[in-house]
Amino acid sequence: MKKCTSFLLGLFLLGCTHQKENQELAHRILENQDFREVKKQALEVVKTGFNAGDGYGEVWIRDYNTFIELSAEVFDAKELEKNLLVFFRLQGEDGNIVDGFIPKKKAENVEGGYIYIYSDLEPDYCGHKNTVETDHETSLVQAVYKYIQATGNTEFLQKKVGQSTVAQRMEQAIQFLLDYRWSKEHGLIYGATTADWGDVQHTHPWGVYITEDTHYCVDIYDNAMLLIALDNMMKLLPETKDKWQEIRNTTAENTMATLWNAENQKFIPHVYLEESPYPDDFNENEIYYHGGTAVAIEAGLLNKEQIEVSLNKMVANVKASGAGSIGLTLYPPYPDWAFENKGMYSYGYQNGGDWTWFGGRMIQQLVKNGFVEEAYEQLLPMTQRVVKNDGFYEWYTVDNRPEGSGTFRGSAGVLYKVILLLEEWAESKK
Template identity: 75%
Template structure:
C-alpha cells in the first residue's frame, strides 16, 4: 500500500509542477509584445504580393507553400487559386511542376539565365524549373492542401486545367517523381547534390540546372517532402489511397533504413546513387542537416524521444557555431571548396546560413509534438530580430547579420503560423 501511495504522491507532484510551468509559459506567451508586433508586420508584408520577397520577381512554389495560409488572411481566395492554377497550367507533359513563374513580358532569356517555359494553357505567365531540386511537385500539393484546409474550398480539386482536373494533375505530379526521379536501388526519390534543402548543386558556378557533372543522391528533405505530399493528396482525394498508400509506407520505411544513422541519431546528408563527389578523407556525415530534420519530423518519421535528441543537437550546433537561431541550415558547413557557386562559402547562403524560413517550421513541429516550452524559447531569437532589424530577412550570417530580401514572405509565413500555434495552445489550456 505504501508503494502505491508513494507513486501517487510522485505523480501528483509532477502534475503540480507541470501545471505551474504551463502557467508561467502561458504568461510569457500572452505578454510577449514582439509576438503581436511580428504577426502585424507579417500581415503587412504578405499584403504586398506573392513573389518570394523584394529581391525576386517570381512566384516560387517552394516559398508560396509556406505563406499561402497567411495570404488567405488578406487576399480573396480566387487570387490564391489563380496562383496555384498557373503552376498547373504550366505543368509539363510528363507531370513535372515548374519552380516559379513570372509575367510573360518579363520572361527575357539571357545566355546565363533561366530558360523559360510557356504554353497555350497559360496566356499571362511563363515559368522556369530549377532541375537540381526535387521539391516543386511536393510543394505544390502541400500548398493546395493548405489552401483547401484554410478556405474549405474543396471543389477547387475539380477545376479543369486543359483536359485534366486539379486532382488528376496532382497525381500526375507524383507520377513524374516516380518515373523520372526514382531510385530503384534505394526505393526513394533522388536529386542533385545540394546543401540540405538548398537548390544549388555543388558542381557548377550557378548550380540550378542538372549537368553532365551532376552527382545524384537521395536525401531526407526531398523524401520527407514527398511523404507529406502523399499524405495531403490521399486525404484530399481518398480514391488515391489504394495506389499510393503502400508506396507511401515503403518510402517511409526506406527513408529510415537508408538515411537514418541510428548510432549518431541523425540523418545522413547524402547517400549517392553512384560515387560521392567528395574526396575519401572528407567525412560528409559529420554534417547535421537542420532543415531536412525539421521536415522529417513534419512527415512523422521521428519519435518524440528522437525529436528531443534532434532539438538538443540543433541547440548545441547553434552554440558551437555562434549562430543566432536553430534556423542554422547545417553544422558544420561544407568547406569552401565543396561548392563552385561563390555564394556557398562556409556559413554563406544555404551552406550554414541561418534561415528563419526553416527554423520557423521546426518551431511548428515542436509545438505539434508537445514541446511548447522549448518552442517558445527557440522562437524568441527569430521574432526578436524581426523587430530589431525591421524586416523578415531571407537569412542571417553566423554573426546574426541580416542578408538577402528584407521582405521574405516565407519567413513571415512560418513565424506567423508558429506564433498562432502557441496562441492556440494557450487557448486550449483554459
C-alpha cells in the same frame, strides 16, 4: 497503504506543479509583445504580393507553399487559386511542375539566366525549373492541401486545366517523380548534390541546372517532402488511397533504412547513386542537416525521443558555430571548395546560413510534438531579430547579420504559423 497514499500524493503534487508551469508559460506566450508585432508585420508583408520577396520577380512554389496560409488571412480565395492554377497550366506533359513563374513581359527583359518554359494553356506567365531540386511537385501538392484547409474550397480539385482536373494533375505531378526521379536501388526519389534543402548543386558556377557533371543522390529533405505530399493527397483524394498508401509506407521505410544513421542519431547527408563528388578524406557524414531533419519530423519519421535528441544536436550546433538560431542550415558547413557557386562559401547562403524559413518549421513541429517550452525558447531569437531589423530577412550570417530580401514571405509565413500554434496552446491552458 501509507506507501500507496504517499505515491498518489506525490503524483498529485507533481501534476499541480506541471499545471502551474504550463500556466506561467501560457502567460508568457500571450503577453509577448514581439509576437504581436511579428504577426502584425507578417500580415503587412504578405499583403504586398506573392513573389518570394523584394529582389525576386518570380512566384516560387517552394516559397508559396510556406506562406499560402498567411496569404489566406488577407486575400480572397480566388486570388490564391489563380497562382496555383498558373503552376498547373505550366505543368509539363510528363507531369513535372515548374519551380516558379514570372509575367511574360518581365521575362522578355531578363538577360541570360533561366531558360523559360511556356504553355498554350497559360497566356500571361512563363515558368522556370531549378532541375537540381526535387521538391517542386511535392510543394505544389502541399500548397493545394493548405489552400483547401484554409478556404474549404474542395471544388478546386475538380477544376479543369486543359483536359485534366486539378486532382488528376496532382497525381500526375507525383507520378513524374516516380517515373523520372526514382532510384530503384534505394526505393527513394533522387536529385542533385545540394546542401540540405538547397537548390544550388555542388558543380557549375550557378548550379541550378542538371549538367553532365551532376552527381545524383537521395537525401532526407526531398523524400520527407514526398511523404508529406502523399499524406496530403490521400486526405484530399481518399479514393486514391489504395494506389498511394503502399508507396507512402515503403518510401518511409526506405528513408529510415537508407538515410538514418542510428548510431549517431542523425540523417546521412547524401547517399549517392554512383560515386561521391568529394575526396575520400572528406567525411560528409559529419555534417548535420537542420532543415531536412525538421521536414522529416513533419513527415512523422522520428519518434518523440529522436525529436528531443535532434533538438539537442541543433542547439549544440548553434552554440558551436555562434549562429543566432536553430535556423542554421547545417553544421559544420561544407568547405569553401565544395561548391563552385561563390555564394556557397562556409556559413554562406545555403551552406550554413541561418534561415528562419526552415528554423520556424522545426519550431512548429516542436509545438505539435509537445515540446512547447523548448519551442518558445527557440522562437525568441527569431522574433527578436525581426523586430530589431524591422523585416523578415531571407537569411542571417553566422554572426546574426541579416542578408538577402528584407520581405522574405516564407519567413513571415512560418513565424506567423508557429506563433498561432503557441497561442492556441496557451489559450487552452488558461
